[in-house]
Amino acid sequence: MTKFIFVTGGVVSSIGKGIVAASLGRLLKSRDYSVSILKLDPYINVDPGTMSPFQHGEVFVTEDGAETDLDLGHYERFTDTSMSRLNSVTTGSIYQAVINKERRGDYDGGTVQVIPHITNEIKERVQRVAQNTNPDVVITEIGGTVGDIESLPFIEAIRQFRKDVGRQDVLYMHVTLLPWIASAGEMKTKPTQHSVKELRSIGIQPDILVCRCDRPVPASIKEKISNFCDVPASCVVECQDASSIYEVPTILESEGLAHQVLQILGMDLRSPNLHQWEELVTRIHQPGTPVEIAIVGKYVQLGDAYLSVVESLNHAAFSEGGDLKIRWINSEELEPLTVEHHLHGVQGVIVPGGFGPRGIDGKIAAVNYAREHNIPFLGLCLGMQCSVIEWSRHVAGLQDGNSSEFDKETPNPVINLLPEQQDVVDLGGTMRLGLYPCRITPGSLADRLYGEEVVYERHRHRYEFNNAYRNLFLESGYSISGTSPDARLVEIIELPDHPFFIASQFHPEFQSRPNKPHPLFRGLMQAALTLVEKQQSPEMTPASTPLPERSLEHSGA
Template identity: 55%
Template sequence: MPRYIFITGGVVSSLGKGLASAALGALLQARGYRVRLRKLDPYLNVDPGTMSPYQHGEVYVTEDGAETDLDLGHYERFTGVSATRGDNITTGRIYSTIIERERRGDYLGATVQVIPHVTDTIKQFVLSDAGDVDFVLCEIGGTVGDIEGLPFFEAIRQLGQELGRDRAIFIHVTLLPFIKAAGEMKTKPTQHSVKELRSIGIQPDILLCRCEIPIEPSDKRKIALFCNVPENAVIEGRDASSLYDVPLEYHAQGFDNVVLERFGLSDAPEPDLTRWQAISKAVNEPDGQVTIAIVGKYTVLIDAYKSLMEALNHGGIANAVKVKLRWLDSEQFEQPDAFSALEDVHGILVPGGFGERGAEGKIAAARFARERKIPYFGICFGMQMAVIEAARHLAGIEGAGSSEFGEPKVPLVGLMTEWAKGNELERRSKAGDLGGTMRLGAYPAQLAPGTKVHEIYGAEMISERHRHRYEVNIGYREQLEAHGLVFSGLSPDGLLPEIVEHKDHPWFVGVQFHPEYKSRPFDPHPLFASFIAAAMEHSRLV
């Protein structure tokens, strides 16, 4: 029977509950335990798929095609355990499920209420399909006291009672601000946060206190006294120099030891942290540095590219170099005098995105990389813009564009209306719902022998995760390949272009999928490792 760890947050958002959950999962794994991580989000959207990146940051896509919270990316990167659709639950999804049941008459005439119907449905999601694991870690989004989060807090309170002390514990992540003017750390925000949590019936077992400086022993004693926890359960959580130092630092603070003590597992084996120590050394002691320009449209909020940032860092780990990122708004490259920002970079990456804004700037960046022989990596939308660039400036296809932006003279990129998924045919229409209607999740691709990507992957068949609604028109393949743009990866039926590359370029690859979702610090994605290697080679030439 799995044990459950519920992670809540207080005072303010963005304290790092997701990272704390992922790091704890990694520490438990290092002791030989099997883990599963879940995120409960209180917002009313069914999933984050229709939310602006400025509102929510990155949308992370699972193997089975769920659009989920970016914290699931942390979970997968730290533990290597692939998340599923059942690992991210929202209020919107809970209420959709309840309303469907009510319309079918499943409640047998009962008045449908928050308690017990909403809370019971949340509990069903938390407990369902846990698999053969030792621990399930459940992070509750938002902060204690949020109105929309109350049903989730009530549900986990009930689960704490039903599962018992030996199968459920509560960890509360809170803030210990340091007031520079006063020259002291303030414990009151933590005290009030715990008071709010206790007022709804949850007594935390462990406090993970985010802070900028070490916690004085006197402050630890005060927090323990007023928050009703043992002193060793007040864990210091300072900022680390790297995300991948967090498991090591939390272990040094005794975080995993206290968790296991609360479950009566004080005789658990010591963790094998060799892998994390090696990653920490690679990150903190690089042999060199490369600069990668990310030409995107959401660059003022880099959480929109969280998995991308980490995948580039993994590419750096694979090559023992530090990857310095230069964030550039694609709209600036619609001006002819803006390219000085790209003159000294060692690689250019154009990521995914939606909508017309900044598209011409991405096309211009792709042209700059092609003509200057700078390593170029186009992902999803970045691939499509690279193909449009080649069509316009190499193949001479005037008016080449995407139907995502209207009605171009030549719709080189168009809306997908049907595609194969296994043995079934998926169909979509332009007038249909936006939510959950893209080509989502893992799909296979066939690689052409003798191409760069075939060499990089070392395989002829691959599987990668997708999130897109528009696709390059295969009908222009012959015309484009005649001018050096090779269609090096296709869907197994040969209808959907998955990868393109320029054969007369040191490293120019565009992919329709999102390889960043599958990259791990201990298993860097081959495309990112190869891209950074190419950037290193280019750095020697400039």
């Protein structure tokens, strides 16, 4: 029978519930328990697909095409388990489902209320994950902070859940803050006490407290929290700030979190196998070769807008021995006259995804600079489209080449709307979303990186390479190294005469893992490190020569 763990948070938002939930998932998987992690988000949007990255961060896309909260990316990266649309639930989707049922007459004319109809729908979504994937454990993170008005239906639902499935199968974990007050020279427990009091007033007594802190927690403090919050001292788990999120599983393991969870839920106390994860943490702390990669985007003021891109770069750096530094470049500040100032000295350039015309000229300028200066380049989704526009204007002779997304009247729409998108009106959930196959051209850079004939990657876009211009691009030296199996859609482009220049219509960042860096990011990191070597050794071969034959196989799972 599936066991259920509910993770709530108190005191402040952004306290790290998602990382704690993902880390616990990793610890349980290391004991050969199967895990699925669910996010209950209290906002009324149906999903984050139409939300501004400045407010919400990136939109993470699952294999089945759900646009979800970025925490699902953490879940996948930590547990190496693919999530689905079942793993992301919002207030908007709950109310939409309940209203649809009411309109169909499913409630037999009854008055529809928060309790029981909304709470029943929430509980059904949690059960649906257990029924469809049959994991040993379902971990459910409740977004927001205990006490928020919008979170109350979710808290009430999980309170009822223990009664519905049995006390022995449900565990409540509360993540809270232990601040250090410098002027007093003390660690204060009152925020934790008040947060637990708020949770208990709603009817939930936490079984385990995970206390965020910036220094070790004395045993006396744990005893104090235990007495005031009615939690055994052994279940007061400290979680110190770490230099890398990938240290958190080992920190929580040393605190005995998984042992306490298994004991409370009556599960076998299996020994963990964290050997590979511990090796990863060791690699993270080993000195590496400094390498600087520029991310040229329009949402750089909020790093979470490109979270999966950053983590994919980190994975590649861990694997290849790079000491990664990211240079954030606002594409709105870039133009041909300033691009040298902004990009000089970097060993790699990434132009990530996005929507709309703002900052596009800066992205195109960055592509042009990377191409002409032989700087390793990786384009992602919109980044590929910008590379197509850049080539059309500067090489293929189409000075007015553009995307119809940015200029509906452009005479040369080298990027155009997908045919199936022509009549779409609603924005949310209507793009080309989810996992699609891509056939790789033999002998290409993409072939060297992937080592497979067909790969499967996740998409999130409405526009594509316009096939009316395919021959022109091929004749001018462009290389199309990945297409849909029917060769209709262009998925990957590259420049054979460049040290490393490749761009994809899909989002490879969604499939990178800490111990299995994505091939495109790993290839970029290898090329960037090769450039570092060249810059440090002037007698080496020119940057335009092919990459050295580094191993391109994935590292262990």
